[in-house]
Amino acid sequence: MADVQQLLLRQHLAHCQLHSPYYSSVLAGIASEQVTLESLADIPFTNKADFSERNAEFLAVPTEDVVDIVLSSGTTGAPSTVMYTERDLQRLAYNEALSFAACGVTNKDTALLTCTLDRCFVAGLAYQIGLRQLGAAVIRNGASTLLSHCDLIHRLKPTVVVGVPTFLRKLGLFLKENYLDPADSSVRRLICIGEPLRETDLSPLKLGSELEALWQAEAFSTYASSETVSTFCECTARCGGHLLPELAIVEIVDAAGNRLPAGTHGEVILTPLQCEGMPLVRFKTGDVSFLIEEPCACGRITPRLGPILGRHSQMIKTKGTTVYPLSILSALNSIAGISDYYVVATSKDRLSDHLTVHAAVCDGHGCSSEFIAEQLQARLRVKTRIIIEPETAIAQQIFGSGSRKAVRFIDRRNNS
Ligand SMILES: [Zn+2]
Numbered sequence: 002m003a004d005v006q007q008l009l010l011r012q013h014l015a016h017c018q019l020h021s022p023y024y025s026s027v028l029a030g031i032a033s034e035q036v037t038l039e040s041l042a043d044i045p046f047t048n049k050a051d052f053s054e055r056n057a058e059f060l061a062v063p064t065e066d067v068v069d070i071v072l073s074s075g076t077t078g079a080p081s082t083v084m085y086t087e088r089d090l091q092r093l094a095y096n097e098a099l100s101f102a103a104c105g106v107t108n109k110d111t112a113l114l115t116c117t118l119d120r121c122f123v124a125g126l127a128y129q130i131g132l133r134q135l136g137a138a139v140i141r142n143g144a145s146t147l148l149s150h151c152d153l154i155h156r157l158k159p160t161v162v163v164g165v166p167t168f169l170r171k172l173g174l175f176l177k178e179n180y181l182d183p184a185d186s187s188v189r190r191l192i193c194i195g196e197p198l199r200e201t202d203l204s205p206l207k208l209g210s211e212l213e214a215l216w217q218a219e220a221f222s223t224y225a226s227s228e229t230v231s232t233f234c235e236c237t238a239r240c241g242g243h244l245l246p247e248l249a250i251v252e253i254v255d256a257a258g259n260r261l262p263a264g265t266h267g268e269v270i271l272t273p274l275q276c277e278g279m280p281l282v283r284f285k286t287g288d289v290s291f292l293i294e295e296p297c298a299c300g301r302i303t304p305r306l307g308p309i310l311g312r313h314s315q316m317i318k319t320k321g322t323t324v325y326p327l328s329i330l331s332a333l334n335s336i337a338g339i340s341d342y343y344v345v346a347t348s349k350d351r352l353s354d355h356l357t358v359h360a361a362v363c364d365g366h367g368c369s370s371e372f373i374a375e376q377l378q379a380r381l382r383v384k385t386r387i388i389i390e391p392e393t394a395i396a397q398q399i400f401g402s403g404s405r406k407a408v409r410f411i412d413r414r415n416n417s
Contacts, residue, residue: 009274020061072121097131100234108136115164158187173215184217197308238298241305263294326410338368348414361392
C-alpha cells in the first residue's frame with residue numbers, strides 16, 4: 002500500500018510541477034522522483050487563502066479539458082472555483098462507488114438524494130455518479146419539499162436516503178405524521194453529510210441515535226471536500242471513515258505544522274492523488290480530526306478518519322487548555338439530565354476565550370448549573386458558565402437562523 006502511494010505521490014508531484022503554474026513555482030527545485038511518504042512532510046502546505054487568491058494558477062490542464070466547474074463552499078472570503086476534467090469525475094465516481102459499497106449499498110438498492118445536484122455544489126453530483134457506477138438506482142429529488150420526498154418514499158420505496166442528518170430527522174418526523182412510520186418504510190440506510198454523527202470515542206451522538214431509532218435504519222457518516230475531490234465513508238463497522246490510499250494521502254498536523262501520531266487531534270491535511278484539473282499538495286482543510294490506524298472490524302487495513310471535531314479556526318483556548326466545539330457538544334450530550342443545549346464562545350482578550358453553555362434540563366434528574374459545570378470541568382478541564390433556559394428558547398436559538406442544520410456552537414469571538 003505504501004509503495005503504491007509513494008509511486009502515485011511522485012507522479013502527482015511531477016504533474017503539479019509540470020502543469021500547474023502555482024506549483025511550478027512553489028515546488029521548484031524539489032526532485033519529485035525522490036520524494037517519499039516521510040519527506041512529503043518537508044513540502045510546504047497549501048491553504049485555502051492560497052487557493053482562493055491565486056485560484057487561476059491552480060488549473061493544470063488546457064481549458065478544453067475542463068468538463069465541470071463548481072464553487073467550493075469556503076468558510077472564509079469569496080468562494081473559489083474548482084475545475085474538473087472527465088478523468089477527475091471518473092475518479093470521483095470510483096471514490097463514491099467504493100464508499101457506498103463499503104457501507105453495504107449494492108446494485109439492488111434504490112437511493113433517494115435529498116441534497117442539491119446543482120447550484121455549483123459537487124456533493125450531489127458525486128453521489129449520483131458514484132451510485133450509477135455501482136449500478137444502484139438513483140432518485141434525484143435534490144433540495145425539494147418534505148412532501149415530495151415523502152411521496153417518493155411512499156411510491157418508489159428507496160432503501161437508501163442521502164442527506165443532512167438534521168434534515169433527515171425532520172423528514173422522518175414529517176413522514177410519521179403524514180404518511181407512514183419511517184420504521185415501517187423501505188429505508189434501511191441513511192448516508193449522512195455535513196454534520197457529525199459520532200462522539201470522539203466513536204459512539205453515536207444524540208442526533209445519530211435519534212435518527213436510527215426514528216427510521217430503524219443504520220446511519221453512516223461521510224466526510225468530503227470539493228477542493229480535494231476526496232471522500233471518506235464509514236464501512237459497516239461504523240468506526241471512522243476509510244481512506245482510499247490510491248486516491249489521497251492524509252496527514253494530521255498540530256498548530257505549528259508538525260505531523261501528529263494516530264489518535265492525536267489536529268488539522269486534516271490532504272494530498273489528493275491522481276487528480277488532473279486542479280491538483281493540490283498538502284491542502285490544509287481547516288477541519289480538525291484524528292487518524293485511527295488499527296485494522297478495522299470490517300477487515301480493511303486502510304487508515305480511518307475520526308469524526309470532524311470542528312474547524313481549526315474554532316479552536317477554543319481557555320486558561321491554557323485547548324478544546325474544539327465537538328468535544329464540548331459531546332460532553333454535554335453525555336449528561337443525562339440535559340435535554341438540549343447550545344454553546345457560545347466569546348473572547349475578552351487574545352489569550353483566553355470564554356464559554357457559556359445554554360442548557361434545557363429534564364425534570365427529575367436534579368441537573369443544576371453547578372452539576373453541569375462540574376461535569377464539564379472533569380471531562381474537558383475547562384471552566385464554563387451555565388445558563389438554564391426553557392427548551393423552547395433553546396430550540397428557537399438552534400434553528401432560528403432558518404438553517405437546515407442545527408447550530409449548537411455560536412462563535413462570537415470576533416465580534417465581541
Ligand atoms: Zn471498516
